[in-house]
Amino acid sequence: MIGFKAVGIGPGSTFAMVAAESLLLTDLYQLNMMQAYEANGLTGTAVFEFFVRKLPPRRSFLMAAGLEQIVAFLEAARFGPADLDYLQHSGRFSAVFLERLAAFRFTGDVEAMPEGTVFFADEPIVRVVAPLAQAQLIETRLINLAHFQTVIASKAARMVLAAPGKRLIDFGLRRAHGAEAGLLAARASYLAGFAGTATTLAAPTFDIPVYGTMAHSFVQAHDDEEAAFVDFARARPEGLVLLIDTYDTERAAATVVRLAPKVRREGIAIQGVRLDSGDLADHAFKVRRILDEGGLDDVTIFASGGIDEDRIFALERRGAPIAGYGVGTSLVTSSDAPALDCAYKLQEYAGIARRKRSEGKATWPGRKQVWRRYDADGRMAGDIVSHADDPQPGTTLLEPAMRAGRRVAGFASLARARAHAARELGRLPAALTRLEPAPYPVAIAPALRRLAAACDRRLAAGPP
C-alpha cells in the first residue's frame, strides 16, 4: 500500500476520514441530551452495550465486523470549526456547552468481540465505558458502523459456506447504499472469506485484492463480438476474462475458442469467461464442453447476475463447472435482511446496573461477558451471557479494544480478522453451516437474571 496515510475508516482512505471525524454525524437528540447531562451534573461513568435482540429469520448466527472503523472513529472524533459554526448558528445550544464540544475527545474504554467472531442474539458485541455524555454522543455512528459491516459479513459468510473452495468476488458497489456502503461492503465480505472486490478504491483503502472483467457495453460498442474480444485482450488487462453473454452465450464461447490461438501467438492468455444471464448451470455445462473440446480446459468459468447464497448452493449441488461467483446486490444490501434488530443500551450508570423495560425491548442489565464452550471436535457447543464479574465455564469473547480513548497495543488488522473469521466458520456446529436456520444454545447466567429482578424491584420501589 503505497503512499497512503493511515486515517479514517482504514489505511489509505481520505474518503471516510472526514465523515468519521464530523461529530454532526449523529442524531440531534444526542446533543440535546448531552447538554442536559452537562447542565444537570450527570457526569458519572456509563456502560453502554451494543447487541442484537433477535436474528433475522434465515440467520443461524451473525459475524461481528466494523470494530476497526469504530475504533478509528472514536480516536478521531472531533467537532470541527464548521460543525461548531453550524451548532452556534442553530441557536439551540449554550456558549458554555459549545466550548465543551470544541474540546470533545473520547476518553473511554471499549471491550469488543474481535472482528470475525461468530455471535448470537442477546450477546453484547461492543461495550463502551465512558463519561455519560461521551458514551451517549457516539451512539449513532457506533451503531451505524457496527451494524452495517456485521450485516454484510454475516450475509457473506453464508455465501462462503455455500461455495467451499470457490472464488467469491464482491460486485456490489453500484447498488450499495452510497459510497461508504460500497467500500465497507468490500471490506466486510473480504473479512468473511471473499477473495476480493471489483471496487477499485477498496484496494488502496483496505489492501483488498481487486478484480475486473469486462462489461456488455464494451462488446456493444464494437460492430462485432470477436473484434471486441480481440481489442480487449490486446489491452492486456491483468487476469483476462471475457464476458460471453451479450448476444448468444454458446456462440461467443465458440468465438473464444477460435480466437484463443490467435491472441496466444501475441503472448496473451485468456484466463476465463464470464456468464451473466440465463440458466447459469445449463450455460456453464455447455460452455465448459465447448471450451474443453476447443482445447481450452485451462480457461475457467466465472458466473454473475442475480447471485445469492441460495443460487450458489443450487449451482454447486448441480455440480456446475463454475470456478467463481461475482455477487452484487444480494451481498451489499443483504437483500433478505438489510437490517438487524440491534441496540446500544445503557446497562450501568454511576456504578448501578440499569434496565430498560419497554414492552418487547427489555434488556439484561449490567456490564456483561460472553463465555463459549467447545466440544471435543473443537466446535462451538454453547454460550453463557453473564455479568462480567461472574466467571462461567469456557472462553471469553469480549476483549479490550480501547483504553482511555486509544486503541490497545496489537489491535487486530483486517488480515488477522479474516483469518479469525475463517477459523470461526470452521468451528460452527454442522447444523449452523447450512443455509436453513438451526438453533444454538445461549444461556443467561442465573446471577444475571437475579440482577435484572433486582433492577425491577428498585424501579418499582421508586427513587431512594
Added chain:
Amino acid sequence: MIGFKAVGIGPGSTFAMVAAESLLLTDLYQLNMMQAYEANGLTGTAVFEFFVRKLPPRRSFLMAAGLEQIVAFLEAARFGPADLDYLQHSGRFSAVFLERLAAFRFTGDVEAMPEGTVFFADEPIVRVVAPLAQAQLIETRLINLAHFQTVIASKAARMVLAAPGKRLIDFGLRRAHGAEAGLLAARASYLAGFAGTATTLAAPTFDIPVYGTMAHSFVQAHDDEEAAFVDFARARPEGLVLLIDTYDTERAAATVVRLAPKVRREGIAIQGVRLDSGDLADHAFKVRRILDEGGLDDVTIFASGGIDEDRIFALERRGAPIAGYGVGTSLVTSSDAPALDCAYKLQEYAGIARRKRSEGKATWPGRKQVWRRYDADGRMAGDIVSHADDPQPGTTLLEPAMRAGRRVAGFASLARARAHAARELGRLPAALTRLEPAPYPVAIAPALRRLAAACDRRLAAGPP
C-alpha cells in the same frame, strides 16, 4: 446555511466531496475497458441510459432522486494524486493511459427526469451523451447515486401517501448502510415529503429541518423518571418532546401531567410525548385521554419504533391520535425492497443504435424520451417511451441537466424538487396512491420496436 461552501453531495458537505471526487470509486473493469477503448481508438460518442427493468413487487411507481449528486459528481470527478499513485503502483496501466487519466474531465451532456418525478419500468431516468471512455468510467458511481436515493424517495413517498397531513421524520441514520446512506436518506425522504430528519449533519449539508427528542438512556441514567423529565425540560431543547415508554407508558403520561404545571412556571412548554414500543394505537388512545384529562390537550403524541408504511396505514385507519411518526430502519434500508433491478446501458455508439440481447435483460435501443399524458383531472393517464426524435402526444419527462460537463442554468434545487415531488404525488391515478400495487400503462412507440428489430437483424447479419 451558514458559512458552508457548496461542494460535493450538497451545499455544506465536506463529507462526501472526497468520495465524489475520487474516481477510484468505480469498478476496476471500467478502467480496464477505458484503457482498451483508448488503445483501440474507440473515441466516438456514446449514449448510455439509466433505467429500471422491473418494479419491486409492492411498488406501483418509483420517484426519481439523486440527480443533484450525480451532477455534482460529474462536475468534480477527477483522479487525484493519491489515486494516480495507486494506479501506477498497481502495474496494471500504461504510462500513456495514466497521463490521460490525470487530465480526465467529464465533458458530456446529461438529460434527466427532474428529481421528484414519478416514473415506471423501462423508462430512462438519466441519459448520458459523452465520449465512450468517459461515459463508461462514470457508470458505477452514477448508478450508485441514482439508485439509492430513488430507492429511498420511492419508499418515503409510500409513507407520505399513507399519512396525509402527518409529520414524518427520518430516524434512520444508525441503521443506514454507512454515513453517506444516512445523509442521502435524509435528503431523499425530505424530497419525497418528509418534514425533516434526526440526522444533525443533514441540516448544514442540505438545509433540511432537523428534529430531536430524547432517548431511553436519559431516563435510565436517572434514578427516577420524573427527575429525568424535569432535567431534560430545564435544558430547554427546541421542541420539547418527552419519551414515555422506558418503564410504563401510561404511568409516565401521568407523570407528564403532574410536572407540566411545574415546568410551565419556569417558562418551559412541553410540546409532545413520544411512544416507542408496544401497541402504539392502544397506547396513543390511553395517553391522549390522560393528557386531555390533565389539561394538556396541546401536547401532541409522536410515535416511533418499527414503523413502516403498513403500520402507519393501520394506525391512521384506526384513527390513532398520533400527530407524527419517526421512521428509521424500514425507510433508510427500504427494507422490503432494498435494491432495484436497474441498469445503465449503452444504447447508441458512433451514431448507431445498440442493443444488448442477454436473456431476460434485452434493452430498447437508441436515445429515448418519455411522454406522459394526463386526464381531465390532471392525473397521469399513460406514458409512451419513444426515440427522442419521434414525438408522441403528451409532455416530455427528460430535460437537460448538463451541457458540456457543466450543469445547465437554473438547475433545480432541493426545495424545488420537493415541491415537484408533492405535485407528482397529487397527480397519481387514485389506484397508485394506495399501498397495494396497481398497473399503469407504459407503451413502447412502434418506431422504437422497429428500431430494436433492425438492431437484431444487423447483429444477425454480422459485421459490415
